[in-house]
Structure formats: structure tokens, C-alpha cells
Amino acid sequence: MVNKLIKEDTKMFLTGNEVLAYAANSAEAEFMYGYPITPQNEIMHTWCKLLPKTEAGFLQTEDEISAGFSTIGGILAGKRAFTATAGPGNVIMQDAQSMAEMMRIPFVCAVMQRGGPSTATVIYAQQETRLTCYGGNGEGFRVVYSTAGHQDLYDYMIKAFNTAWKYRFPTYVLADGYQGKMREPVVLYDPASRGINMVPATKALLSEGEIGVDRKSAHLRNTYNMEEELMEVLEGYKADYEKMSEEIEEWEEYKAEDAEILVIAHGIVARSARTAIDELREKGIKAGLFRPITIRPLAVKPLRAAVSRAKHLLFTESANGQLAQMVLEKLYGLNTPYSTLFKMGVGVTGDDVVNKVEEIIKEGI
Amino acid sequence: MAEILNLPPNLPKSQNAEVGASKFCPGCGHGITLKALAKAIDELGIQQKTVFGCDIGCSLLSWNYMDLDTVQTHHGRTTPVIYGFTRANPEAIGIAYMGDGGGLAIGAQHLVNAAVRGERMMIVVVNNTNYGMTGGQMSPTTMPGQKTETTPYGRDCSVTGKPAKAAEMVAAIADPSKSFVARSTVSNMMKLKQTFVKALKNVENGGFSFVEVLSICPLNWRTNNEDTFGRLQQMEEFFEVKEFLVPEGV
């Protein structure tokens, strides 16, 4: 067991990476495995600095491949373990993540997106959205929460552990370099004070009982001999995932009820969109926001309802339409026209969105 | 009249009786290696606290071969899964079981770093000088001149470099005060078992152990019995069979 540092509501002025380390501690995470890559390093730094107080564990591995696989090892040992990565590290960590998908391992990972492809920038992007949602070979199932600031980082990091351990799908907190590095106030709390009970972590190997007496030895597999055998397993996973989706889907609407122009954005860009919407509303333009929080699974019903009410959609991302691609697929049959404001690896400001919406209106919606 | 003797197979306790004697190709060295390992585990009485990880390749076939808590991993990734486990549960005896490809090619960075950090685990590299499961390609330990699917005219060391010597490499980088490093061979099963006993004892003492096992692959080598063991003898001359590091108390 670890010592929780946050025992009562505590307002702090932190970077997002620091918030994630505190959140993991509040979620009673016992072990972090990690490899340095900007912009997620301070999650590890903070975690390590707190170790004498938390009495948790940490291992700096030789690369993200081993960070991912050793996290799996820790989880199999029955620890609430996690890791964090970004950019090229996220690419090579998919190896372990696909194993977690196949074996239903409650893998928790924070992804602090940076620019790509390749090494690109160490600063910021939303270009790992598709990778984080759909990376890995085969068709694995995972849960991805996209956060929009420090309170989200704290709330959803705690939630990620519970989603992972309750439903046994790898679960991600998808943020970015801005959120990791920026400082803003946040209220840290003991999850119990919000009625959140941590789902117990259980051992997959060396569990209770004696082999040959109380139980058989565990033989955990990710390899199947027959095509049909694989499909049967995956169909079961799919059914579990669909059942779970209804329970965990989250989204946020902001002035979307009567919005004629509906901005669809996730993560930190959704925050810029809110700034823009306030400005547009002051100008008498009926703009609103639909922000998926679980970007996998997407909350399709409320999404389609909001889109149906709008006259025009605006997708905006710090990427070339990764969320848009996922969302558009779910909008099949609707014919609301859409525009895009995509800035690959660059922050979207409120002004950007205001200007784009005004341009759309000028052209006539 | 011939009488059919219906005796139970003489299996070590740590071997899975439900699977039976062998599921490997006829003449494969994995069966001997695993039996020696199971006997060593029995001798030390550590079955209940041992966690066994198997790599991809022929080593994967060991996934339910042992009566041990076992996990399949990915090719080359058994080492990090097992040290991830033993870091989180220091009471456990972790074994990462792999071939020469998993240990020295795709998983080499893990072997190197686990050895340097002195991870509390035993890494077993079963060296049969080729990638067996995928059809017999050249591996880092393929012998000079050896024919494989990717060296059909024999391994040309001027192009591919010389065979990698795992035990020597690990012995050079591991901490001698807490690391057990040895190369053994399937030609002497009792000695192999004794090597595993020492290696596991060292892990129990909190150390890092590495055992390279010279093994045989008659199917991919396309050798008969005599040639198979002839080849193994050549390997034993090329790859020195000995204990490289033996810490105190082992």
C-alpha cells in the first residue's frame, strides 16, 4: 500500500505533469515505469520526488518498449501500475499496449502529445489522437479520455485507473505538451471525499492459493492457434466493450442547445473554442461546442443529436483532422455541412476560431 | 503376450502433467532444458513463488508446459515483463525464457539493461543457432558457415559478423558480486539442472542470473541423431561451456 498525500481539498498552482503524478498517488497507484521523453518528463520527476513520502515504486527502463512491458509485469503482480509517454515513445509503446488489449490488462498510460511525424517538436500537438485510440496491430479495444486542463488531468487520471481495473481495457489520459507544461490552479482532493472508491487491484499471477492444492497454475496467453478461436475471443471483447461504452461515455456541451454553428473539438483546443464561443455569442452569433471527452468510445447519441440541431459544423484540431475522421464516421446519414480549421502541431487560439466562424457566416451557412 | 505397462510419466512436480512429456519437435532441446529447469525448481521448492515468462518463437510452446504461473509475452519482451513483475513483487522468483533471437537480437537491449541493473530474475537463453519457429533463419548465434534459410550458402562472417557470445557479454557487464552467469548444454542434463539450481539460488539471494543453454534443432538443422550431437559438440567447442560469474553464497 502507498501513502496518499492529498487528504483534504488542496488548491495548488501546478504544471499538468505534476498534477498527473499527484492524481496517480491519489488513485493509490503503487508503481510507475517510465522512460524520459519530452513533454512528459515531469510526471516521472514529480513521482520520484514524492517517493520518500508515498513509499510507491519507480523504475526507469531502457526505452518505452520496456516501460510498457514492465508496466504490464507490475500489473500482473497485482499492482496499480502506470506509465506515461509521448511522440515516438508512444509509437514504440504500442507493442506493449496491444498485449494489454489482447490480455485485457488494466494498463494505464498518460500521453502528452507532441508534434509529429518523427521527432518533430517536443512542444505540443493533437497528432497522436488516432495512434492513442487505434494504435497496435489487430483490433484492440481501449478507452481514451481527452483532457482540457489541469482539473481534468486530475479527475480523469483517477478515473482512468478505475475504468481500467473495472472493465479491463487499457485506458489512456490523452493530453498534450501545453497541458503538461503549463501552470494553472487546480483543486486536488481525496477521491473518497467525492464518493470515488478505487476498484481493487488483483493479482493475475502468484495469486492467493497453492498451485496443485487450491488452484491450477495460471497460463496467460495472447497467442491463438485457430482463426475461429481468435474471433470468438475478440467477439467477446467487443460485446464487453459495447456494454461498457454506454456506462463510461462522456462529453461536454457548451451553448450547444441552440447553436447554429457547432464547433467540434477535443482536449485543450475545446477550451480555445469556448473562449471563441463567448466572443461570438457577444456578437450575436449562435455558436456552440460539442467536446467528446471519451474520444474512444465516442458518445454517438448525444453527438448526433447536437449535430442534427446545428446548421453548420466546424471541426478544429491541432492536427489534420484525426478527431474529425473518427466523428464523421459516426455521423453517417446526417447531412449537416462542415468546415475545418486544422493546424498541424500548432495551438488553436480563440481568435482563430472566431475568424473562421465569421468567414463561414460571410460565405453564408 | 506383451504386457502394457501403464505407469504415470516420471515428471518433475513443476512440469504440467496435463500437457505430457513433450510438445516440441522430435529431438528438440527445449524439452530437456525445461525438464532440467522444472527439476531445479522442485529441488529448491520454489514452485509457488516462481513466475515464468515465455518469449515468442519455439520458447512460446513452453507456455503451459510448466506447472508454474506463466505468461506469454511478445518477441523479445519477456525480460521487461518479468522484471516489471519482480520489481512490483520482490518476493517472486522471475524467469524469462527465450531463444537466441529473443535474447540477443530483438530483445538485446533488455538483456543488456537487466544485466547492468542487476534485475532480480533469471534470464534463460536457449541457443540453437537459428530462428526455429519461423522456419530456420540466421540468428545472432548462427555458426560460421552454417546454412540457414537466410544464409543458404552458409553464414559468411565477413558480411554478417561473427556469432554473438551471450554469456561472455553478460559476464562483462553484470555486477560480479551479485550476478550468476553461465553457459550450459543439453548434452549434460544433470549439469544443466545444477546450473539452474545455482542460478535460481542466486535470484533467491536477490541477484541477477543468466544461463545460456546450448541446444539442438535437428528439424531446421536437417541433421540425423549423430550429426545433431556432432553439431552440438562443435558448438561446445566454439561457445565455451562454463560458469563465468559465480557470486558468493551460490
Place this chain on the structure above:
Amino acid sequence: MARTKIVLAGEGGQGVQSIAKILVEAGYEAGKQVLYIPNFGVEQRGGVSIAFCQISDEKIGEPRFAKGDIVIMLSDRALDRCEAYVDKESTIVYDTSVCTHEPNCECKRVIGIDANRIANEQLSSRVFNIIILGALLEATKVLELSDIKNAMEMALGKKFDAKPELRELNYKALEMGMGLVKESAVHNG
């Protein structure tokens, strides 16, 4: 005041991120909403270092803004790099003793101060950034001097206690920076 958007830019080593941290810490302690993004590109090592700060009475939405209300530029490269954050509502503060040319973009007001020279000649090169912080405080007028002093105490208190004259030196630098902007206002007016 709804929201003040500040861009601070200079060479690595000029202490841009340090004063940005003191500034936002002061805002946070004063009960304002604050948000600070350090530009931590590869440029952090030997390039232009930029800090994006916001201080607001209301909840802050966008983390990155397009144009700054105050844009502080402390080197030629910072001038070139940060014109993009300037529009006709922006106030520019630049260092005349470091920059070899004036900013040449359309803006509301340009304040040139020779903080670097003053620091070297009258105080210490180490408090160059604190003079800039003083100038920023005066140019934005969103925080009180006492807020900044409190934040400095949080960041540098241990050093101050060890060497009390450092506290005096830093306070002097702050006041000097404020004075430079006041003078410039009188001059402009």
C-alpha cells in the same frame, strides 16, 4: 480587467522563464486566475525563450492566445520572433541596450528601456530580469508590488535569508524597472 495576455521573450539565460514564474505565482497568490505556458522547444537551450502568461479575473479558456496585450522582447531575435504576437492593441516593451533595432510593427505603444545597461552599471547583471519584471508590473498594472514581493519571497526567500543584501538588490531592481516605464510614460505624454 477581464484578462491580460503577456508574452515574454528573450535569449536563453536572460531569465525570462524565472520572471514569468514569479509573475504568475504572484497572480495566483493574489487570487487571480492565471495560466502560464513556457515555450520549451529545443530553443530552450541557446535560443529564444518565450513565456505565454495570462492573468484574469475570470476563468481562462484558451491556453495559447494569438496576440499579447503586453509583449516584452529582450533581444534582436526575440523582436523578430515575436512580432507575430503583436497587433494594434499591444504594448511593446523592449530593451534598447540589448536590441540593435527598434520593433517595426504596428502597435498601441512602444516602451524602450535600457534595463541591461542599468543593471550592469548601477546594480548587478544578475537582476536584469527583475528590472524587466518591475517594468512589466508597471506596464500591466494588474498586480500590486506587494504581490510580486511575496512571490519573490517564495521563489528566492532562502537565498535572501542567506544574503539579506540580495533582497534589497532585487527590490531596488523592481522599483527601478517600474520607474523606467513611468519615465517613459511621462516622456511619451
